[in-house]
Amino acid sequence: MNNLYIRLYGLYQYRDLLKQLVVRDVKLKYRRSILGYLWSVLNPLMTMMVLVIVFSNLFRFDIPNFPVYLITGSTLFGFMSEATTMAIASITGNAALLKKTYVPKYVFTLARVTSSLVNMLFSMTAIIIVVLITKVQITPYILLAPLVIVEVYLFSLGLGIFLAAASVFFRDLQYLWGIFITMWMYLTPIFYPITIIPEKYRFWYYWLNPMTGYVSQFRDIVLHGQMPDVYSVCAGFMIAFIALLVGAYTFYRSQDNFILYI
């Protein structure tokens, strides 16, 4: 317990470093592009339009307000995907720095996941635009949206620090993860309704893929304007904390050996 306190105090001491790293990532992302931060809004909007055109003409699913259904799912999944992909390279990519100065190593991973969060918050503007255009009924439940974002943030962070530590020893993970994320995306109800999954597999579909729960909760809040399933929210937080514990433990156990492999 005392140890945990020391670690948290360490994080507090390096909070300015965390801030500087996040600011760097966000600043550099669109530096020297003409539209700049506007891309954070334009990108999800345009991707959504392409998918709406493809899926409302080629493959038809009977989903009311398909644009909002799509953009809520893809934004949330995109956040997890970006955060974990960036986190994987956070230790190996900062090798030069880690070899020359002493800095708590997890700060880099935390910074990457946090900058993905900031990017996603920019992209929220795109969701708001689509919600307003399609005249979705907004209810007070929208105030619960940060809860879902916190769940996904903690889950991505746990997954991210696990992957960052593992990829120091197995670099192949960086490439394998790209494939895995694509597979995961198709296993998550982003552009199809959950109802196309046969009833008998649905239990596993929910339990083996935490993203299904997160995406459904987010849609309940934004699209259907209703209270998300409390049971699902509790399970979501549990999974997020388990991911965080496993990730932190793996990272903590292996971090002293990083320097020998980077």
Place this chain on the structure above:
Amino acid sequence: MDNSKVVIEVQNATVRFNMACERICNLKEYFIKVLRRDLLFQEFLALKNIDLTIREGESWGFVGVNGSGKSTLLKLICGILKPYKGTVKTYGQIAPLIELGAGFDGELTARENIFLNGAVLGHSEKFMREHFDEIVDFAELHSFLDMPIKNYSSGMAARLGFSVATMVRPEILIVDEILAVGDYAFQQKCQKRMQEMLADGTTLLFVSHSIEEVKKLCNNAMWLSHGESLMTGTSNEVCDAYMNSQTK
């Protein structure tokens, strides 16, 4: 004897590396090696049973040929490396100058990098804002502040790195052969600043191949060879012994 506070205590420290040639970086290689049963790591001891006690205000020089473990010892003291055996204890704030500007991001401007590098060294943003002018004055880079660091020459980047790192008066200053870049005037300026710090009671750990500099800045010295400590003593004695062995 000397009663001043011990600031660095290295006891029986050994650092082990796995040889780079046996480093496994990908799965394919790993499985092949497992199947062929030659997953034997060749051990390499970069430091062997080093004992070192440094008291407050002392200045130590480390000499030895390339690959003798000087930088490894400094990294061990900074906390970048952990000892495989033995213990390392340090008391006080350390400013490591292992490589100048290690925390610089080439895409960011000098102004942004000063804040980033300061944060890497553990300073708060407020503190950096207060000392910003001081840093820029020392580095003499006023007209290049809003230029990305990637366009800087190595000497210019080193100037900036040195200014950021030595802006505070750290209790322990660790300097690893960094002053080779930078023009003569700047080198003199850096030396002057280090001497000022020493006069103020900072403990200095210094690695250089310039024996003259070691003699000038340090009172004590350690001679390392193949990861072992061959000799410790006053810098004049150790440097002379080292030079004699080299010129034979």
